[in-house]
Amino acid sequence: MHKSIMSKLKILSNRYKELNQMLSNPNIIADKSQFLSLSKEHSKLSILEYYFNSWKELNQEIQSLKSMLSNEELYNLVQDELNITYIKIKKVEKKIILFLVPQNYSSKYNCFLEIRAGTGGGEAALFVKDLCRMYIRFSEMQSWETKIIHSNYSEYGGYKEIIIKICNKEAYSKLQFESGGHRVQRIPATESQGRIHTSTCTVAIMPEMSELKLPKIKSSDLRIDTFRSSGAGGQHINTTDSAIRITHIPTNTVVECQDERSQHKNKSRAMSVLTARLQTNLLKNRKQSESQVRRNLLGTGDRSDRIRTYNFTQGRITDHRLNLTIYKLNEIMEGNLNLLIDPIMKKYRDKEIEKFLQK
Structure with a gap:
């Protein structure tokens, strides 16, 4: 085990023992607020204490087995047992490190999923619709609730832009690495000569962090316009000016919402x-001076970064950040995104562990 980790474990182990004594103190028990706070800390450290004790027991077992290697008759048997114990202690060490590595502070949030058509005209708009369906199917598999906040239909079918709110505290953690450029290669239905077209869409994942302190949004900084909703046609098109466009003048950030028939509801969703x-822009500014690990692995997260290619003619999907190609495109488009999400999350977690061990 790394020296810095051992040092931290000993400090936290002493703290755990200290908490045991504090929680038996009548004065602390009488103070409900303090008792609750210390109990939470104790509960968390009890997990680490369990792993640390397991590690110490396995380490003692390894030392004991090593001392028996000099016995030629038992050598093979001891070596086999030693190899098994090494595997066990490595697993415990990984759990300890994962416990100690700082967690992403913005991981436990609902999120907004924004998909926009890029180059490719009508085919790009149709791909936005396909990606939207893919993410909704994935959310359904996770039992997450989804709500369409805003949609802007394309005259060719599909969407020029769509914004969906995904309601689950694990949503941002799972989808945070989906931000970036998504490229599709396929033969459009309107292509008479069977030529493959390349189109692009951009995806942005934004956490909903209500408790993050923001500079107060002044009403004087907002320009609010109303207009008549547009849609795919039929009885659902509104005949009143219920759609809302809000412009944040200092940052020139523009948001539209027209999917509700109520102007009040559209305004609330747009806000x-x-x-x-x-919030996303504020976090981006705060993190500019931090480590480049995430940037190196995931790109900047900007819309222009191409992260993935969907090739329908070959049935493959490639994640360019991992140089990973999977020939299960249909399965992924049906919502089995874990085939792509799990590898990128593991890679990022491994990078974070590597960075932690270098401290």
């Missing part, structure tokens, strides 16, 4: 998206 965008 929630505006808040998320301002």
